[in-house]
Amino acid sequence: MRADDHRDWKLSLGAYALDDLPADERAAISAHLEGCAECRAELRELEGMAALLPLADPARIEAPTVRPPADLGARIEAQIAAESSREGRERRRRRVRLWIGGAAATAAVAAVLALIVLPLDSGENSPAQQVSFASVPNGVSINATLEPHAFGTEIHMYVHGIRSGTLCRVFLKDDNGRTYSAGSFRYRWGNDSDAELSSALDLSQAAAIGVHAGGRTFVAPVSAATALVSGAETDPT
Amino acid sequence: MAALTRERDVREAYAAHSGELYGFAVRSLGDAGLAEEAVQETFLRAWKAGERFDPEIGSLRTWLFAILRNVVIDLGRARNSRPRVAEGGVEPSVEPLEQALLAWQVEEAMRRIGDDHRKVLLETHFRARPYSEVAEELGVPEGTIKSRVYYGLKALRVAMEEMGYEG
Numbered sequence: 434m435r436a437d438d439h440r441d442w443k444l445s446l447g448a449y450a451l452d453d454l455p456a457d458e459r460a461a462i463s464a465h466l467e468g469c470a471e472c473r474a475e476l477r478e479l480e481g482m483a484a485l486l487p488l489a490d491p492a493r494i495e496a497p498t499v500r501p502p503a504d505l506g507a508r509i510e511a512q513i514a515a516e517s518s519r520e521g522r523e524r525r526r527r528r529v530r531l532w533i534g535g536a537a538a539t540a541a542v543a544a545v546l547a548l549i550v551l552p553l554d555s556g557e558n559s560p561a562q563q564v565s566f567a568s569v570p571n572g573v574s575i576n577a578t579l580e581p582h583a584f585g586t587e588i589h590m591y592v593h594g595i596r597s598g599t600l601c602r603v604f605l606k607d608d609n610g611r612t613y614s615a616g617s618f619r620y621r622w623g624n625d626s627d628a629e630l631s632s633a634l635d636l637s638q639a640a641a642i643g644v645h646a647g648g649r650t651f652v653a654p655v656s657a658a659t660a661l662v663s664g665a666e667t668d669p670t
Numbered sequence: 671m672a673a674l675t676r677e678r679d680v681r682e683a684y685a686a687h688s689g690e691l692y693g694f695a696v697r698s699l700g701d702a703g704l705a706e707e708a709v710q711e712t713f714l715r716a717w718k719a720g721e722r723f724d725p726e727i728g729s730l731r732t733w734l735f736a737i738l739r740n741v742v743i744d745l746g747r748a749r750n751s752r753p754r755v756a757e758g759g760v761e762p763s764v765e766p767l768e769q770a771l772l773a774w775q776v777e778e779a780m781r782r783i784g785d786d787h788r789k790v791l792l793e794t795h796f797r798a799r800p801y802s803e804v805a806e807e808l809g810v811p812e813g814t815i816k817s818r819v820y821y822g823l824k825a826l827r828v829a830m831e832e833m834g835y836e837g
Contacts, residue, residue, distance in 0.1 A: 447820030451795055481837055482823045488773040491796040493697070494780045501692040505706055506684045509713045513677055516714065610703035
């Protein structure tokens with residue numbers, strides 16, 4: 434057998450594995466396979482792939498690749514930061530109730546408390562929430578309090594450290610990822626204490642609060658929602 | 671990465687694998703919102719169980735997919751136990767999950783191989799067109815179509831192995 438022949442046979446093995454060859458060509462290759470261990474081994478691998486192809490949906494192959502939303506990573510980080518400080522929070526809450534608010538919050542305090550979700554009242558059943566945004570640039574702090582009402586949720590925003598005049602659009606998300614506007618405000622230097630807003634989403638349904646400001650979006654989880662996070666941890670191993 | 675305990679580890683893991691995890695979550699849950707939830711929950715569980723991740727046993731990617739698989743099962747259960755709220759609600763996937771994962775891997779592998787190879791496999795195999803017809807359309811000899819089928823399947827295998835396929 435000449436080397437070129439062998440190469441020709443080999444290049445036909447894909448079509449052979451997919452059963453795409455005319456009978457005569459198929460017979461010739463079958464004859465070659467009888468005497469060629471290398472091609473037989475090659476064929477086994479190709480047949481493995483050929484057997485998988487029917488699982489695939491050609492429409493899905495050609496569909497554009499789906500990408501997670503740009504802010505999902507930040508949301509996950511915020512949630513993990515919240516979880517990671519939960520233990521500390523339980524201890525701290527008994528000692529002192531801290532209010533992170535606007536100009537009063539020093540950078541140090543904000544850093545220590547990065548994304549702690551503190552109920553306003555020490556009672557476990559208090560539905561009001563205080564949220565601090567974790568994934569914000571240095572020198573910036575964004576905090577919010579959320580209070581339940583019959584109409585939805587009352588929101589107080591405390592922003593510090595962003596450019597004066599910046600438009601801030603606030604929204605809530607429910608645990609299906611739907612977005613509910615909570616209105617907008619402009620941040621002004623010297624007046625960074627309190628913007629009052631409201632959203633039609635019930636606080637009990639709110640999974641996250643977000644702010645679009647200066648071309649960026651910041652999101653922090655709201656612990657009132659019965660999010661999936663409370664599901665049992667499963668060891669996959 | 672010895673374990674997945676620091677927040678920075680999670681960030682790196684997210685940067686490396688979130689695209690694929692999300693792609694599979696969308697494929698198996700059929701809903702972008704649920705898929706987001708699933709990916710978020712996957713990284714949260716991974717972080718909580720980070721101590722138990724051992725790269726000696728398997729890759730981070732494999733581990734994350736194993737967690738996602740469990741999350742998707744849990745989400746499916748939660749969804750099925752809720753009453754159907756409205757029309758347009760998501761129908762549960764009828765495909766068994768292991769098969770959905772394999773199907774998604776094949777589709778993802780097909781997306782990763784070269785354009786020429788993918789095109790030829792799509793036309794000849796999935797659309798069952800004769801090699802001669804595809805050759806004419808592409809302006810290449812029929813033998814080239816045949817060799818592209820061969821190299822396409824080889825490339826597919828490499829892409830599958832990169833995703834941890836061991837069959």
